[in-house]
Amino acid sequence: MPNTSPEKKEFRSLVLGLKALNPSWSASQISTFLRQSENPPLLKSRQLLTKVKRTLTRNTIDDRQRPGRPITISTPIFQQQVKTSMRLKRGASIRNVTANLNRNGTRCSTYTVYKAARKLKLKWFKTRKSQKLSYQNKIDRVDCAKRLRSKFGVSRNAKKWKWDRVVNTDFSGVFILQPFQNNRNDGIWAEENEAIPSSLINAPTDKFKKGIIFWGAISSNGLIPVDAPIS
Template sequence: MDRAGRKLVRDTVDILKKLHPDWGAKKILSDIKPMLDRQHIQYTSENSLLQNIKYQIKKFNETGTTTIRRSGSGRPVTKSNNQLLNELKRKVLNKRRCSVRKFASKSKLNVSKSTVHRNLRTIAEPYHRQTSSKVTEQHIMKRRKFARWLKRYWKLDPKVPSSKWQRFVNTDFSKPIRLTPQLSIKNDIIWSTSRRDADTHGGYYGREKFSSDVMLWGGISWNDLIPKKVPVFVDEFLDEYQWPK
């Protein structure tokens, strides 16, 4: 039923209860139903219309009219948002492995998981932990010592004649690349009715022990990349290289 139909039912119940205070929900339904049919107002079912009339009668008995909104007719507020936000800042914010479900179950504010999650998104955002090299204070001291040594003996300007930087090449770009695809457990799924059907339609992933790969080589110097345009495929280079006889 649309908004105009609900307003018509509400106003009609208000008029009928004022004219006939002893009428019940079923008696009012017998008067309202033909009126809705004449005006071609659709409603879900007769039972839903009866429940709406009972709700309007209850409102009329409490307030004396059906046009005034009942106080507290909606979902009651559990706790103050400020209390919940302060507890989230104290127990969850910037702390590892804090479960929203566990927080909601152990909190004394009697809040649900969705309420906790909704309020938490107003003050913070979820971030995945990123992988980085595990550097200790000893590593930092060694790197600083090596940087001072380079600055003293290798100088800073690589364009100086006979500079050692001109003979230095970094080849950290060299890496073998596997030709067989890697399995992604999260994304590589099969929608089937049973495990047996999934197995017959490629449910197993055979992992090759010694798979073939391609070796890429690349380097960088003070002047530019080596090579400047593309990396070197070692296999193709060896096939095309003219070996001395």
């Protein structure tokens, strides 16, 4: 069914309503009545008369069924499919949504999906990097620090002082083994930023990606190993 705009329907309903109330009126009389009303149409006299005649001839408020490829972007069904597929969803890039719709039988292009998203007033918000350290991890670290202080002492004069026997290790020079991830595809479609839950807008990432690292250690006796770090 053609998607007639509300303005066209309102004008056609008014013309057909005037004709129903005044069957003897001609197109010229209806056109004159509309021009003399409080809110006349923003059309020239000839254009208004032509539009009134066309409406009376067709006797309907809907557009004619036109040939050619059917409109998809303006249909409520297609817009609802796009909204369901991309709003507040992870990985819902234009290309991914287009591919999913085509796999499910809805033929469309990336440009059509993009136009539908704009018509739905959806915006692309990039996800924010957030630490993967959880609240429980922080509690565990504090508990571990308290146990170490209790076991090895706090000051050098304490009887439990054993920090001179502790070896501290560290790492450097990470060679990443994981493939590069394009963070341009990390985002969420929504009408406003406030509508996105924190569980969606925040993208937890590993602080240290999987790979080969070099590490070494240090103690009160010096570096371990002495010459070079161990890979």
